[in-house]
Amino acid sequence: MSREVWCIVEHRAGRVDPDSLQLFAAARKLEGVAVAIVCAADAAALVDQVAAHADRVISLSAPALADFTPDGYAQAIVPLAQERQPAAILTLHSHFLGRDLAPVLASKLGAGLISDCVDMEWSDGLLGRRLVYRRKLVATQRSTKPGPQLATCQRGAFIAPEPAGTTAEVETLDAAIDADAIRWTVRGFDEAEVVAGDITEAEIIVAAGRGVGSEENLELVRALAKAFGGVLAASRPIVDQGWLPRGLQVGSSGKTVRPRLYLALGISGAIQHVVGMRNSDVIVAINNDPRAPIFEYADYGIVADLTEIIGPLTAAVESLRG
Ligand SMILES: Cc1cc2nc3c(=O)[nH]c(=O)nc-3n(C[C@H](O)[C@H](O)[C@H](O)COP(=O)(O)OP(=O)(O)OC[C@H]3O[C@@H](n4cnc5c(N)ncnc54)[C@H](O)[C@@H]3O)c2cc1C
Structure with a gap:
């Protein structure tokens, strides 16, 4: 050497x-x-x-x-x-x-x-x-x-x-x-409002939309994100409700993400959301409305009530990942 x-x-x-x-x-x-x-x-x-x-x-x-x-x-x-x-x-x-x-x-x-x-x-x-x-x-x-x-x-x-x-x-x-x-200087650093890792760097994102229904159900989405080894993100209504910080919002007035896997749970697929995640490698959508626009962007779609599917899904992911 x-x-x-x-x-x-x-x-x-x-x-x-x-x-x-x-x-x-x-x-x-x-x-x-x-x-x-x-x-x-x-x-x-x-x-x-x-x-x-x-x-x-x-x-x-x-x-x-x-x-x-x-x-x-x-x-x-x-x-x-x-x-x-x-x-x-x-x-x-x-x-x-x-x-x-x-x-x-x-x-x-x-x-x-x-x-x-x-x-x-x-x-x-x-x-x-x-x-x-x-x-x-x-x-x-x-x-x-x-x-x-x-x-x-x-x-x-x-x-x-x-x-x-x-x-x-x-x-x-x-x-x-x-x-x-020296042609430029650093004027300061402000803490970004991020609680669960930087979503723009994440490989796996599990995103919650208004379809989760309640703040309690959001904990189920958080558990699924954890099972995947990914991070939690959200559509704007979840952030507007104050359930998650602005730093986790995906979309035109939030962040643009490109993970390997993006799970959209109870997200309709409004264009302001889609522009922030459509370049993800693989998109999986779960929605109880088969006509939800998110399915046009999804590689895999599941028509189901997410409150019924999320528990078994989390258990299956945990078991597969050991
Ligand atoms: C200027 C501007 C900027 C915006 N910026 C952003 C942005 O950055 N990010 C963003 O996300 N939005 C943004 N929006 C808002 C955007 O237009 C949509 O209103 C928003 O994306 C909708 O969020 P959602 O899909 O979670 O909710 P909704 O559109 O209400 O969709 C909820 C979905 O959940 C489904 N659902 C309901 N219950 C269940 C269940 N039990 N199981 C499964 N599915 C269920 C419904 O079928 C529906 O498709 C912006 C809007 C404007 C005007």
Whole structure:
């Protein structure tokens, strides 16, 4: 193991995003030395959170790195990468580092960028695999330019390694940042109103509509979502009743979701709802009205009273999933 794979650590409010540790697993899949790159105004406390998992840590500190900005992080990382030529630089795909930083780094380093990898290996350059066309195909891409290779990793695709029982060697550097060259700033973070996970990232969604009839029945839908290992979502009337928070509403004035499986329970299929979920991979609708428009969008439809079917369905799913 000699090639260095730099893993840029995501953090906020003094806490490392635990999913960042998954990057170390990707680095080791590349038979590389997993080097955690921590950029912050004062990286010391963050370094402690990764040192048990990475092979090495490089801590880059500067007052201008207090908040994430692509310009600030790029100023800290690019000169070092040009000097040391790591084999690859990885970030998580979602959020700031994958979406905003990775393209900037790739551009400044003149490197290719493979986004949203679910697997990667070293094969005459960095080779990354990603799911495309609504997850129906696996694209295999290879960066062809020599020099550091850039890739972003899908959350959950690599399993974060257990602490190694040792503490990584830490190299502490001051980053020279020209604060005037930073072109945007973070104005603030407001907590999103989400109680059961981010529905836009969910693989399985069980959505409740007005047809559930009562807040008590909503608990049955919640139990079905739990049995599937999915998250609960809702049509607007459920949210308007105050039964669930706005962050769980699917539709034109809510969120757009694309899970692998979307179960619509007691949802009529109004267009304002459908625009938020029609691109789901598989849609299953349960409705007691065979003419409900939701059936036009469903891959599988069940005409039934959901209060009668939901209990046995939950029991069947629990038994199948063991
Ligand atoms: C500007 C605007 C924005 C909107 N944005 C959104 C949005 O973001 N999201 C959204 O969802 N809506 C939105 N709406 C509202 C939308 O138009 C519909 O009113 C709403 O989607 C209907 O929700 P529903 O399907 O749960 O209820 P309903 O349309 O009342 O349908 C309930 C369904 O449950 C079935 N049912 C009843 N009892 C049972 C039972 N026991 N078993 C099985 N089935 C049963 C009925 O047959 C019916 O089909 C918006 C509307 C406007 C005007």
